Amino acid sequence: MENLVYNKRISTVVPARMTPEEKSSHELTSMDLAMKLHYIRGVYFFESKAVEGLVILDLKKAFFQLLNVYFAASGRVRRSEHGGGRPMIKCNDSGVRIVEAQCSKNLEEWMGIMKDDHSINDHLTYKHVLGPDLGFSPLVFVQFTWFQCGGMSVGLSWSHILGDIFTASAFINMWAQILGGHPPRHPAENPSSETDKLPCFTTKSCSLKTVGPVGDYWVAPNNCKMRTHSFHITEQQLHHLLTKICRLSPSEKIRPFECISAIIWKSLAKIRKELMQEFVTICTHNSHDIGNESPRNRQVVSTVEFDAHFDADVLHVANFIAKKQVDEREKIAELIDKEDGNLDCIVYGANLTFVNLEGTKMYEMELKGVKTVYANYTIDGVGDNGVVLVLPEMKDGDKGLRVTMIMSENEVAELKNELKYEWSIN
Structure with a gap:
């Protein structure tokens, strides 16, 4: 198959302001760590009228404010110095990676190919994993791919230890809201919220x-x-x-x-x-x-x-x-x-x-x-x-x-x- 996506360029965006010391450590829950070997890939398609006049600098600027809110996404994995070296995220403002790319197809052609071979969308998300140098591995990549017709795809590559698909979707939705001129709001969080409890009868986990x-x-x-x-x-x-x-x-x-x-x-x-x-x-x-x-x-x-x-x-x-x-x-x-x-x-x-x-x-x-x-x-x-x-x-x-x-x-x-x-x- 021809070179569908080419001219990839990678850069980094960081929060607009330094993350304060009291928020410099993001402790990972047990469920976060159960998901550490999984990665979420999301893709969104936009027609040319949605992105007309936008340039890469516009797309990046919105991340500066977004990462003030989702500062953990800009961090890196570290191991605790105490106990057994439990992984955590050091919120050190190392940033998320931005990938710019060009596509040889127009959006209509791409979606036609996609009907028969959904794996074609793998070209639109950056296939990152964590390690082997954990301390230097970005947790998030966002890829902007421009189609020949002027349309664009937004590809999100998200480390599952940060959160589930609902969290990843909220992250990229807030980026779009900031790009549209809406000030970012801090996500609601109630860590002591009650959880839906289903019966628990097993003596060992059957899901891991x-x-x-x-x-x-x-x-x-x-x-x-x-x-x-x-x-x-x-x-x-x-x-x-x-x-x-x-x-x-x-x-x-x-x-x-x-x-x-x-x-x-x-x-x-x-x-x-x-x-x-x-x-x-x-x-x-x-x-x-x-x-x-x-x-x-x-x-x-x-x-x-x-x-x-x-x-x-x-x-x-x-x-x-x-x-x-x-x-x-x-x-x-x-x-x-x-x-x-x-x-x-x-x-x-x-x-x-x-x-x-x-x-x-x-x-x-x-x-x-x-x-x-x-x-x-x-x-x-x-x-x-x-x-x-x-x-x-x-x-x-x-x-x-x-x-x-x-x-x-x-x-x-x-x-x-x-x-x-x-x-x-x-």
């Missing part, structure tokens, strides 16, 4: 998988090549799926996330020709933290156990997902703390993992009053069992969903066919 050791090079190993596939489900398609699943029990009410998760879980079990995987992991946003955008990993991580054969009714599977979740957060914290924060592990893909991102405010991002025409997130560092992200999508006024899967390359083609012929999803 230990790997490594990886030392100071925070990269998760894989036994197979992973591939990304992404598709849109319209409001009409979603209504049809819900009606089809509940046709024998019309009084049953299941949500879109459980519907999609059950269909994919059942389809994968059929492909793998095995019993339904004993455990799956479910990641959802903590309802008590809605509006809390300060840098933290606040998602609820739970597991669902299901040992029925793969011909189980999809409605039955969806109800299990909705009602049989077991909260893993306390057990995760216990395991991480037992190793002084140095446990090398993965969450996404340790089991087949479903992530509910329906509440993400991706389509609220706008430049010069013009909203993004496409937005999506993926995750790097996913284990062999794969991850499925369920995100909102606005397309020609249709409030549907975007489903993004990171799976074993060998399974993606079979899963696409199964979803197409059994469920009319493509």
Whole structure:
């Protein structure tokens, strides 16, 4: 394939003012550290009218103010000098990296290619990881890629230890607001806020998988090549799926996330020709933290156990997902703390993992009053069992969903066919 993205230039932006001494250390929670081998990649597309007249200096200036608020994003990982060397973030204003790039395609051509090969978007986010020199590794990269038509993409590469996708989305949304002339507001934070408590019955964590050791090079190993596939489900398609699943029990009410998760879980079990995987992991946003955008990993991580054969009714599977979740957060914290924060592990893909991102405010991002025409997130560092992200999508006024899967390359083609012929999803 031709050189799609070229003329990359990298620079650094730092906070407009020095971070005060009392805020110079950002302690990482156990959930933050459980996510240290995962990386969030987000991409937003804007038509030429949204970026007309903007130059790279304009785009950078907004980060000066943004990093006054998200000063931890401008820091670097250090290890505590006390105890077992627990990782933390030194807020030393080292900055985030800005990448400028040019694309050989126009936006319409790019989105046409993307329909068949979503991995093309890998060119639009900088593939950074932390280490092996942790103390010098930036936590965030933002890539601005200009298309031939004058349109632009904004690619966010975000270290998961800083926070979940809700946090990453809030970060880049605030950058756009500052660029639009709105003063930054400090994200609401209530560290003592109550959390949604699901039942916790397990004696050991079923959602973590230990790997490594990886030392100071925070990269998760894989036994197979992973591939990304992404598709849109319209409001009409979603209504049809819900009606089809509940046709024998019309009084049953299941949500879109459980519907999609059950269909994919059942389809994968059929492909793998095995019993339904004993455990799956479910990641959802903590309802008590809605509006809390300060840098933290606040998602609820739970597991669902299901040992029925793969011909189980999809409605039955969806109800299990909705009602049989077991909260893993306390057990995760216990395991991480037992190793002084140095446990090398993965969450996404340790089991087949479903992530509910329906509440993400991706389509609220706008430049010069013009909203993004496409937005999506993926995750790097996913284990062999794969991850499925369920995100909102606005397309020609249709409030549907975007489903993004990171799976074993060998399974993606079979899963696409199964979803197409059994469920009319493509």
